[in-house]
Amino acid sequence: MSDFKFCPICAASLIMRADDGDTRKVRLTCPDGHWTHWDNPLPVLAALVEIDGKILLARNAAWQDNMFALITGFMERDETPEQGIARELKEETNLDADQITLIGVYEFMRKNELIIAYHIKASGTIQLSPELLEYRLLAPAKLRPWRAGTGYAVADWMRQRDLEVEFVDRPILAD
Template structure:
């Protein structure tokens, strides 16, 4: 994982330096009296391919470009099982009940230091009630028209489609850059 987040030690505010630790180059405090090491451990998040009536529900987070959509995602609460977390996130973000059909795997999202625990869910046919605090839009895409994207949850979609005999190239997206 890239440790771009830290430039200075969060403990003593001394500049960090690169050191070979545990077989990898890591950021560590340059002070002789501080032992801080940025290990770069990923944060676990859950993601769900929510299927209903041969369609997949995609959501758009606030601030994303107008043509960017992704899977329902979220963080685990302390003590929560990943399969319970994704069912909760689906209910919170799009307002429908869902049940886990299968666990799809763990996918690294190194750009933001996360490990995605992905699930396939079957969603209820209730109307979508979008969480306006977190999301700006949603759409339902027929599985036959679903196309994966390169980053984040896109590799989950690509492998899931391939498991159904649908081999699709990644969509190209312009990265979001901050001015």
């Protein structure tokens, strides 16, 4: 649930109200009808990055050791998803997106996000942003998708290439 407490138009305390009488859809709203918090899913972009025939997985600075996943980021105003993922790739890895192909769109309800996942053939020299601590380059056949969010995109990409898909519980790589 949202942290909103007051209407941004009139400052009235927000109330919970059924959406058009449908009691299954209850939303925060201004009692005078000025504003409704729709709480729509946030678009997140994900990149399964291929460079020199290997797949790049990275570890976020906030994650535990050996936890690696795809490059991700939020889409910004006035950019297409393809422009956004190319920007995120450049910002987080310094790589250039040479070819961008949609893998699929995936729900991530736990975080109220909608993941738009791409396969990107990239070039350049990897230089991680401070947001990322380390990376691994894996042969595509060595990937092990995880049962959450972007892991399903990894599995779909592998299936498209007739690679064996073996799920793991979390995106953790063994040494």
